[in-house]
Amino acid sequence: MADIGILNGEVIFYQRIEAYELVNAYNNGNLKGTLKNIAARLNEESNPIIMLVKEKL
Structure with missing residues (x-):
């Protein structure tokens, strides 16, 4: 579920x-970049993650 809208002039949406x-996506090789690095430190019982998506300038 994503909440869409410009939150503070920088973040476009968050999820x-x-x-x-x-963890499942990481184990299946479906991640890259920062999200992959974060997922590498998680286990299935970790707290949920809030992903912030910003506009590339």
Whole structure:
């Protein structure tokens, strides 16, 4: 579930992701970049992650 809208002039939208979803995506090789680095430190019982998406300038 994503909440869309310019939050503070910088963040375009954010999305809450359950840890088990990130762990599964990481194990299947579906992640890259910062999200991959974060998922590498998680286990399925970790707290949910809030992903902030910013406009690339």
